[in-house]
Amino acid sequence: MSNAQTGLIAGLLLTxxxxxxxxxxxxxxxxxxxxxxxxxxxRDGTIDLGALLRGRNNG
Known part of the structure; x- marks a missing residue:
């Protein structure tokens, strides 16, 4: 089971x-x-959430 699947199950159970x-x-x-x-x-490396946090104005 991938980290994405584990995360989905954990999130739904917590909810x-x-x-x-x-x-x-x-x-x-x-x-x-x-x-x-x-x-x-x-965590699986499928998407990069850091790109969302960095924004557009990096210098």
Missing amino acids: IAIVLGGWSALLLAIVVGGAFTALGAH
Whole structure:
């Protein structure tokens, strides 16, 4: 299992643990699951989150 898959599962499980039920829980699950998937993909080397943090004006 890749880091992205592990991150997705962890994010979804944490979301279920925090909020149970309702539309807000669904939206929170999507946001948190996406964030953890992005972090896992970053650890796999698939995407570079550092590029988002550096911005456009580097000098």
